[in-house]
Ligand SMILES: [Zn+2]
């Protein structure tokens with residue numbers, strides 16, 4: 001069959017576009033089996049069935065089309081939109097992920113020079129931006145699991161690729177969470193393995209900087225992970241309490257207000273040690289962090305997270321005080337000022353939180369008393385005003401009657 005031309009559709013292909021809009025996966029599956037249906041046919045605007053399905057936010061349909069060989073990087077759309085751009089516009093993180101996993105290029109720009117991540121950001125789909133900016137395919141990592149050139153052994157033992165990829169894909173950059181990810185895998189939580197993984201992270205970081213379309217964001221993330229793995233290795237080597245000790249150090253708050261100073265200093269140091277001094281992202285991070293006194297906002301973690309994942313507004317969701325995961329709901333029952341994923345996260349934090357819990361409780365009670373007093377004052381004021389007003393009215397009538 002010849003290469004699809006815009007708007008050149010068989011009747012079954014026209015039907016396919018209709019059933020995609022309607023979301024009828026079964027019917028789409030039947031049509032894709034027809035001889036006169038090309039999975040990468042183009043409608044009059046140059047949109048493929050996959051672009052339609054992505055834009056409409058229909059995950060099952062996207063999956064079906066990809067299974068039938070849909071080209072995720074087709075670029076015939078009249079304004080240069082790709083399936084990944086449509087996925088980002090739809091706001092569906094699962095579809096965005098699916099496109100990336102199918103090999104979607106992230107650097108392609110549309111006719112006005114915007115990438116998929118920039119377009120998603122432009123329409124406020126920040127979760128999709130996060131997914132795109134942090135994507136690093138397993139295939140790109142697996143490259144290091146095969147010996148290259150004269151190497152007798154690969155740089156990365158294949159058994160480490162899975163657990164390392166999990167760390168790389170984490171959109172939560174909280175070092176506690178990342179150490180937890182290392183700690184949960186015995187293959188990875190081992191000095192020699194960590195050394196190898198570190199080396200690969202540094203190589204990828206270098207590649208990200210030196211490749212033609214430089215990706216400073218991914219380079220910074222790889223460097224950050226490398227620093228973290230290095231820290232894990234040194235705790236495994238030197239400390240009896242191993243990675244639990246590292247987690248404790250990262251969580252330990254200072255006496256005055258519970259602020260985790262070690263964590264803040266560690267992240268600042270990671271950023272400072274980024275090996276490519278000319279990188280714009282590095283300069284931007286340093287400018288944001290350097291003037292901030294330790295303990296004040298913004299924290300190095302929040303600046304780094306925003307730069308790397310595009311996540312803004314740490315405020316509109318609840319984040320675990322220990323590990324930084326989104327969607328934490330369990331409040332400390334005493335002070336009610338900190339929030340955790342579960343009891344495990346609370347337990348991990350208690351050794352340091354207990355020193356400030358009482359203080360936080362008092363602060364909260366003071367605040368509550370203060371706002372109750374204000375509310376009372378306001379409502380008293382209203383009453384008084386009400387009384388005065390009715391008095392005035394009474395007087396007026398009295399005058400009038402007199
Ligand atoms: Zn947690």
Ligand SMILES: [Zn+2]
Nearest residue numbers: 332334335357
């Ligand atoms: Zn508490």
